[in-house]
Amino acid sequence: MEQDKGSISNSRISTATHAEEHLAETGSSAKSVVRVVLLSLVLTCVWLTVRFPYEAESGLEYLLSGPNRINPQTLHLRGEFVESSLGPAEESGGGVTVRMIAEQYLFVPQCVVVPTGVPLRVRITSADVVHELTVNDTGDEIKAVPGYVVESHLEFKRAGEYPMHCLEFCGPGHYTMRSRLIAVPLEQFRLLSREARISCARQ
Numbered sequence: 161m162e163q164d165k166g167s168i169s170n171s172r173i174s175t176a177t178h179a180e181e182h183l184a185e186t187g188s189s190a191k192s193v194v195r196v197v198l199l200s201l202v203l204t205c206v207w208l209t210v211r212f213p214y215e216a217e218s219g220l221e222y223l224l225s226g227p228n229r230i231n232p233q234t235l236h237l238r239g240e241f242v243e244s245s246l247g248p249a250e251e252s253g254g255g256v257t258v259r260m261i262a263e264q265y266l267f268v269p270q271c272v273v274v275p276t277g278v279p280l281r282v283r284i285t286s287a288d289v290v291h292e293l294t295v296n297d298t299g300d301e302i303k304a305v306p307g308y309v310v311e312s313h314l315e316f317k318r319a320g321e322y323p324m325h326c327l328e329f330c331g332p333g334h335y336t337m338r339s340r341l342i343a344v345p346l347e348q349f350r351l352l353s354r355e356a357r358i359s360c361a362r363q
């Protein structure tokens with residue numbers, strides 16, 4: 161009888177141990193799944209950072225500093241103000257966005273063609289010090305501040321040429337810092353190539 165009791169409790173113990181082992185196994189397999197998932201996430205991030213270093217860094221910059229902060233040192237290398245995206249660009253929802261960089265002592269592009277009667281979103285930043293773009297005849301003044309993207313909304317009712325110049329003293333070349341804007345009817349604007357839109361070349 162004593163022996164029987166002993167064997168019952170032994171078998172209980174062994175069942176309990178089996179259950180624990182089973183639990184431990186499930187636990188460890190769940191852990192290894194988590195480990196594999198985490199490892200592949202890390203590897204994917206590493207691969208993305210190596211494969212797209214500029215994009216990864218601008219993404220980080222965006223996350224850390226918000227949409228209107230920008231690094232003036234890397235304007236030409238990556239992000240919104242790379243050379244290929246400067247000048248006027250038609251948006252899918254109508255409207256036109258004009259991107260410009262102000263730097264000692266010029267505005268890039270130096271001449272832009274925009275359509276009349278269309279809301280313009282002007283996004284400008286500076287590569288060095290504070291400048292201020294003014295559009296003659298309209299009284300529009302737009303500050304260009306290093307480290308920030310300043311957005312302004314303009315609309316030209318009348319076609320024609322609008323000289324622009326820098327209004328904020330920015331150094332010895334300040335008085336030579338000029339640029340031009342040419343407003344043309346939308347149909348004419350649409351016929352112009354990108355080149356023509358940023359150099360004011362006739363088509």
Ligand code: CUA
Binds near residue numbers: 264290292330335
């Ligand atoms: Cu730029 Cu004055």
